[in-house]
Amino acid sequence: MDDLNSLFRKRIGISANEEITFETLNYILEQTAQNIPFENLCIINNKTNDITRENMTNKILVKNEGGLCYELNSILYFFLIENGLNAHLVRGVVYDNVHHEYVALGRTHVTILLTHEKQTFLVDTGFGGNLPLKPVPLSGETVTSNNGKFRIKKVDSEHGDYCLEMKLKHKDTDWKIGYAFDSRELINDVSQFNEIQTIIAEHPKSSFNKNPLITRLTPDGNITLTNSSFTEWHNGTLTKVEIDDPAFKDLLKKHFGL
Structure with a gap:
């Protein structure tokens, strides 16, 4: 191993x-x-x-x-x-x-x-x-x-x-x-x-078995990706944009390497 x-x-x-x-x-x-x-x-x-x-x-x-x-x-x-x-x-x-x-x-x-x-x-x-x-x-x-x-x-x-x-x-x-x-x-x-x-x-009440959720911290905040939005906190400022499936795949690769 x-x-x-x-x-x-x-x-x-x-x-x-x-x-x-x-x-x-x-x-x-x-x-x-x-x-x-x-x-x-x-x-x-x-x-x-x-x-x-x-x-x-x-x-x-x-x-x-x-x-x-x-x-x-x-x-x-x-x-x-x-x-x-x-x-x-x-x-x-x-x-x-x-x-x-x-x-x-x-x-x-x-x-x-x-x-x-x-x-x-x-x-x-x-x-x-x-x-x-x-x-x-x-x-x-x-x-x-x-x-x-x-x-x-x-x-x-x-x-x-x-x-x-x-x-x-x-x-x-x-x-x-x-x-x-x-x-x-x-x-x-x-x-x-x-x-x-x-x-x-x-479990039907699980919040993790319905939609994708990916998040990680950054040096000045955090970023969160779902199948419908990309959210970024940067030094206390919140930015949230709606996305489609191609954008989801691009952001998943760009920000999370997945």
Whole structure:
């Protein structure tokens, strides 16, 4: 099998000999968010494979595709532990801020918990345009990145014992909930995420099995492509244009390399 560590470094544009430490995670997360898109094309095209380290390496690092949370955070998790960091995967439930309720799909979000010097942090590169871009401490302090402000709140609910709250740059004036997660159920076997992939692909209330969605962060905002529109945030300015199918294919290649 191809070497995940070297392939991941090549994909996000960092040198083969750069030491990966807790202090370099901010840079790693920014590079990952800008180079590996969040996208659901395999779901839409009915071309999913089992969730394994080998399959995700091939999909994301060899074929240079993107993925959804369970793929993006799993490949980052493998990269982190291969470089000696103490990381685990956990599952969470996304919050619907329009209807003010947690989504009915259950624990279909996958994220990472990382322990450094006896403190635990949330690390997430699979939450679309809502990425913290920095490790967020479970102790509650607010972190600020190019994408906004993020914090973890201790909760006691059926959905988990913590939740991620965010205030996205140029978009939010108040704090909103991203998702709840359970820090007590650590996951090291990614085959568990086949269940998540099936729900995402087949559940009638899944938001990812109806239309293509591709997004990634940029140095000054983010870009999002659907089959009907192309949206760009650039230094707080929003531009959205309606598109047709030929334009969709052109923009998919131009901005996402897909």
